[in-house]
Amino acid sequence: xxxxxxxxxxxxxxxxxxxxxxxxxxxxxxxxxxxxxxxxxxxxxxxxxxxxxxxxxxxxxxxxxxxxxxxxxxxxxxxxxxxxxxxxxxxxxxxxxxxxxxxxxxxxxxxxxxxx
Amino acid sequence: xxxxxxxxxxxxxxxxxxxxxxxxxxxxxxxxxxxxxxxxxxxxxxxxxxxxxxxxxxxxxxxxxxxxxxxxxxxxxxxxxxxxxxxxxxxxxxxxxxxxxxxxxxxxxx
Numbered sequence: 001x002x003x004x005x006x007x008x009x010x011x012x013x014x015x016x017x018x019x020x021x022x023x024x025x026x027x028x029x030x031x032x033x034x035x036x037x038x039x040x041x042x043x044x045x046x047x048x049x050x051x052x053x054x055x056x057x058x059x060x061x062x063x064x065x066x067x068x069x070x071x072x073x074x075x076x077x078x079x080x081x082x083x084x085x086x087x088x089x090x091x092x093x094x095x096x097x098x099x100x101x102x103x104x105x106x107x108x109x110x111x112x113x114x115x116x
Numbered sequence: 117x118x119x120x121x122x123x124x125x126x127x128x129x130x131x132x133x134x135x136x137x138x139x140x141x142x143x144x145x146x147x148x149x150x151x152x153x154x155x156x157x158x159x160x161x162x163x164x165x166x167x168x169x170x171x172x173x174x175x176x177x178x179x180x181x182x183x184x185x186x187x188x189x190x191x192x193x194x195x196x197x198x199x200x201x202x203x204x205x206x207x208x209x210x211x212x213x214x215x216x217x218x219x220x221x222x223x224x225x226x
Contacts, residue, residue, distance in 0.1 A: 004158070031212075033212075033214065035216075042216060042217075042218045042219060043204065043216035043219075044216075045213050045214060045215065045216075048212045048213060050212070055212040056211050056212045056213045058213070088156060090158060090159070092159070097212055099146075099208070099211060099212050100146045100147060100208075101145070101146045101147035101148075101149065101164075101207070101208030101209075101214070102146075102147055102164065102166075104149075104161045104164070105149075105151075105159075105161060105206075105214065106161070107151075107158035107159040107160070108158050109157055109158045110156070110157065110158055112156075
């Protein structure tokens, strides 16, 4: 079974631009979560989607948005990029994203975004 | 911040020794999971312990959970160079949102 894939793997943008990152979950997984990882803040939850619905959102400004398609693939978008958005963006999929935390999350390799 | 704290932040040991890392969290939880991350790559799930369990084993891993102290520990026995990685605990409390700890960077010297 193929793992979680994220594209692109590396991205360099300049301040003020926008970016779209893509995540393809493991086949059959319906929950997709996104995280931002930086050396200073660690792993921060961005949002979680299940069956095209956002079920929870982290404490990020409205410049960060996401969506999920009917095939469970997900995209996240960051508009008006700032230097502080430079980070590793990780996507994780799980079967149902149980709110009991019993689902194992399978992580993709991440997209390394650099904002200049 | 809701983020959990892990302790120590970094740990360096010799191959064959045991490594213990601790995680403290702030809110009541449903379950706690431990993940490993190699060198800025994706995380790999190691073990899950439910809030009503106190200890769990998986191969060379032993996890304990003390909900009264809101803390968990991960013990890796007979460590190997391949165990060099960062280790994170993750908790959830019924909101489809995982809170990750700050991580422990483990270096196992051959």
